[in-house]
Amino acid sequence: MNDFDTLRRLLAEDRSIRRFDASRPIGRDVLSRLVDLTRLCASGRNLQPLRYRTAATPEECDAIFPLLAWAGYLTDWPGPAPEERPTAYLVQCLDLSLASNCLCDDGLQLQAITLGARALGIGACILKAFDPGKVAAALGIDTERFMPRYVVALGYPAEEVMLEDMQGDDCKYWRSADGTHHVPKRPLTELIIS
Amino acid sequence: MNDFDTLRRLLAEDRSIRRFDASRPIGRDVLSRLVDLTRLCASGRNLQPLRYRTAATPEECDAIFPLLAWAGYLTDWPGPAPEERPTAYLVQCLDLSLASNCLCDDGLQLQAITLGARALGIGACILKAFDPGKVAAALGIDTERFMPRYVVALGYPAEEVMLEDMQGDDCKYWRSADGTHHVPKRPLTELIIS
Secondary structure, three states: OOHHHHHHHHHHHOOEOOOEOOOOOOOHHHHHHHHHHHOOOOOHHHOOOEEEEEEOOHHHHHHHHHHOOOOOOOOOOOOOOHHHOOOEEEEEEEEOOOOOOOOOHHHHHHHHHHHHHHHOOOEEEEEOOOOHHHHHHHHOOOOOOEEEEEEEEEEOEOOOEEEEEOOOOOOOOEEOOOOOEEEEEOOHHHHEEO | OOHHHHHHHHHHHOOEOOOEOOOOOOOHHHHHHHHHHHOOOOOHHHOOOEEEEEEOOHHHHHHHHHHOOOOOOOOOOOOOOHHHOOOEEEEEEEEOOOOOOOOOHHHHHHHHHHHHHHHOOOEEEEEOOOOHHHHHHHHOOOOOOEEEEEEEEEEOEOOOEEEEEOOOOOOOOEEOOOOOEEEEEOOHHHHEEO
16 A cells, blocks of 8 residues: 555544553553654644643543543533543643644644554544643642643544534534434535535 | 554655745646645544635646745745745645634644655745734635645655754754755654643
């Protein structure tokens, strides 16, 4: 398979995962390998102002989990049950001593991280619905210098996710009776404007 | 080579390119393949509010080029000479009818695009230093609905770019006498905070 096809397959397989196998830990060495990928990303003005707090112990995971909101469209689902919870997290932080914003570095790096996770068989979910101050406090992050911006939840996947063609303009994902998570995506024709 | 190593190699090869072979055009079908990769990216609230205007004709490229600022740290370089200019562009726009911001979707998608370009042997440079209204006017983009956020310049590379270990806190890239472009990157130990 050529590089483009490999990349396309990885992107297709790299779905937001929200139910994990809580019995399978992720080592801190794996988290380091994922952060190492972000070193290679382009960076606005080459400032590279993003940092990562890794969390991989049960204690750290227990401290973060209750601070995160999951899957806004699944209103009758309170989030992963204990046996489905992530077994590691990366907290992406902005180094405020370097910059007050990071342009699009956040997404550039998060894409590298989730693709890297996927390539290792690990599922990821990028989360934004949390109170940065509370996450920082839970992990002892000094918010005078480092401000949490995104949390990446990680674990071995315990759910199936399927891409679907979007019908009309309804972008809400859903679960079918068999537990599969379905994610509607806009057609290419809608993405290219003239 | 396994998926992780392939991804890591692609990320390492995917450097911001600012000098291209202006004699080699890029077809609109290639631009479509790159935009198609963005369909597969995660999206905040799954809104998918980003759109792309493609530019691939000499007339379109000539209209955009003078509106872009290149390589802020290379103060004695006015940007690519005519024979080094990009031969295509993707203008990433936010659909204002759907959202007033895109969270980190911009970077997630730009990473997919530049990796995809690299996999096809094409160099890319993500540009932010431009007036969105002027770029929109040059391409006839209706800013009542679509607001340009980033421009990706594309072309077959005509420069070498090397990653370097950053010395101290100096993040400025530079060119050596042989024309090679050098980009200092922070060490992994600096990226992981405790």
